Amino acid sequence: MPELPEVEVTRQGISPHLLDQEVTGLTVRNASLRWPVPEVAQQIVGQTIRGIRRRAKYLLLDTDAGTTIVHLGMSGSLRILPKSTPVEKHDHIDLELASGKVLRFNDPRRFGAWLWCELPEAAHPLLAKLGPEPLQSGFNVDYLAKALEGKKKAIKLCLMDNHVVVGVGNIYANEALFAAGIHPQTEAGRIDMERLTVLVAEVKQILTQAIKQGGTTLKDFTNAEGKPGYFAQKLHVYGRGGETCTQCGNLLSEIKLSQRATVFCGLCQPR
DNA sequence: AATAACACCTGTGTGC
DNA sequence: TGCACACAGGTGTTAT
Numbered sequence: 001m002p003e004l005p006e007v008e009v010t011r012q013g014i015s016p017h018l019l020d021q022e023v024t025g026l027t028v029r030n031a032s033l034r035w036p037v038p039e040v041a042q043q044i045v046g047q048t049i050r051g052i053r054r055r056a057k058y059l060l061l062d063t064d065a066g067t068t069i070v071h072l073g074m075s076g077s078l079r080i081l082p083k084s085t086p087v088e089k090h091d092h093i094d095l096e097l098a099s100g101k102v103l104r105f106n107d108p109r110r111f112g113a114w115l116w117c118e119l120p121e122a123a124h125p126l127l128a129k130l131g132p133e134p135l136q137s138g139f140n141v142d143y144l145a146k147a148l149e150g151k152k153k154a155i156k157l158c159l160m161d162n163h164v165v166v167g168v169g170n171i172y173a174n175e176a177l178f179a180a181g182i183h184p185q186t187e188a189g190r191i192d193m194e195r196l197t198v199l200v201a202e203v204k205q206i207l208t209q210a211i212k213q214g215g216t217t218l219k220d221f222t223n224a225e226g227k228p229g230y231f232a233q234k235l236h237v238y239g240r241g242g243e244t245c246t247q248c249g250n251l252l253s254e255i256k257l258s259q260r261a262t263v264f265c266g267l268c269q270p271r
Numbered sequence: 272a273a274t275a276a277c278a279c280c281t282g283t284g285t286g287c
Numbered sequence: 288t289g290c291a292c293a294c295a296g297g298t299g300t301t302a303t
Contacts (some may be wrong), residue, residue, distance in 0.1 A: 109280045
């Protein structure tokens, strides 16, 4: 489900319910996520949640004793519910709060993760080598030009590479390249500064817009309140292979790049 | 070092 | 209606 906007929308949705709350319990019904949910995850019980941050697509729940690291994978979601809410299929974890609410983690495909990390979490192997946040100033043309220097692989794959920039998944990589008029198979190291400038701006613009719209509605994405996002109606290329380009009316092409669906307009995004 | 392929898992849609 | 198969928002690990 989630790319960066969906994770950020989730963070914003759950934050008010978690901030300054004491954790009264952690129920793990199914520990078989991407990695087994560790016993030390229980360290959060009795702690007060001091902050809810996001790094890339990881959600970080800070306490004085350590940080819980949550990743939603492909199909995960977090909801705030009354503790009495009946458990449904794939409801793997409950974080119980003194307020009587529960933060419930549901993940059909179980590609998600729920980990515990003693401070400081920046040293955690999963977070240590990540590139800059796309919406922060560290992601700019000069940085990107340097990061792509000499790279021969397709620009789309570089955009989706967490060492280059975090949080840009398949949907938004397709959308940003369309908006910037860059063919997804363009050799990354050969894109000039002018086009990179546009690309950086479009990545920021599209992610910002998607967050404002509440994330993309795909399949069953809902935010912490169970409401859908509204960005899907604004997608220009993703999921539209064979349909007409919104810009020029040409038929959109669809190919596979690293087994991921890649959609573009051959006229608006020349090689 | 860089790149490509594979792995994990369930649900859904399509074509026969 | 049933079945086989392709495909889906991610990303760490392994192979080339």
